[in-house]
Amino acid sequence: MQAVSVVIPTHLRSHLLRESIASVAAQTLQPIELLVVDDANDPATQAVVAEADARLPFAVRYIANEAGGVCHSRNKGAEAATGRWIGFLDDDDLWHPPFLERLVGLAEQQRVELALGGLLHHEDEHTVTPRAQLTGLTPDTALRQNGSMTGSNFVIDRDAYFRVGGFDPAVTVFNDWDFFVRLLDAGVTYGVDPEPLAEWRFHPGDRIATPSLRRAAGIGFFLDRHGKRMSRVVWRDLETTMLGIRRIHTKSRFEKLKLSVQLIRAHGPLRYAKRILRR
CATH class of the missing domain: 3.90.550.10 (Spore Coat Polysaccharide Biosynthesis Protein SpsA; Chain A)
Incomplete structure (x- = not known):
């Protein structure tokens, strides 16, 4: 070798x-x-x-x-x-x-x-x-x-x-x-x-997977670069993760409402309703 x-x-x-x-x-x-x-x-x-x-x-x-x-x-x-x-x-x-x-x-x-x-x-x-x-x-x-x-x-x-x-x-x-x-x-x-x-391995503390605004921006960049070649399922999973992180961090009620609407569109109304009911 x-x-x-x-x-x-x-x-x-x-x-x-x-x-x-x-x-x-x-x-x-x-x-x-x-x-x-x-x-x-x-x-x-x-x-x-x-x-x-x-x-x-x-x-x-x-x-x-x-x-x-x-x-x-x-x-x-x-x-x-x-x-x-x-x-x-x-x-x-x-x-x-x-x-x-x-x-x-x-x-x-x-x-x-x-x-x-x-x-x-x-x-x-x-x-x-x-x-x-x-x-x-x-x-x-x-x-x-x-x-x-x-x-x-x-x-x-x-x-x-x-x-x-x-x-x-x-x-x-x-x-x-x-x-x-x-x-x-x-x-x-x-x-x-x-x-x-x-x-x-999983460990406590800051990691790349931590749901920060930096991670949301990174997902957005990845979608811009590769999104056209993704399946709809993969695109939806990444987009909803990005939108969900942004929604968690915003303090603006208007922005939170806008992101909620975008999440409903990304998930689809039925899938989004099921997701909410499971919480």
Whole structure:
């Protein structure tokens, strides 16, 4: 198997980062290097990286990301990577020990440029759902159902990564889904191991999925970019999520009423009535 580099983007989560690094250290296929990219210049993060570098058999490097944001961090890590394959792991997620071996082996056996593993999605403190990406998706079908590619369940050929320019920092929500669609548009081939090989973890505190106005704006951007290729069901789910977040945050009665009308139109009157009755 050819060499693999691992990139962990991180932001003020040194306690979780330590656990993520431990899951990299436990891999049955050891990487040649681990690149931790920090966009917060956090001393606690630097200490965790220094500790890991001192005890692990592969190099663990700290990289500062002054531009900020997870997409910039992933791109900066990929630029510094020296392996043919790059695996990305968010600082709050975990890999099972065979993750790298299974996915790099799959990619090399099937001669594809991208390999995705199944994952266990911790939706909350009590609900865990297994998920796996569908096989055989095309640019025309990849947006007809919610994707199962995250920032933590794939390995990719370095050349393929840069063929599409990496992650787009302009996409603040669903940047992994956007990346997957752009890879398919560029003709990048992929394979899937449906076995759960990663843990997409739930934790308290601020996350990308937090229902903030920033998230609503990000969903709006994603709809503007990809909405024409989405199924009606996917479009409706994203639009109603965006409108619902905006409705929660507005203090204007007029704006709240206007958003309620838009939600009724997006859901359809019958579906909206059923949704209200279930609350």
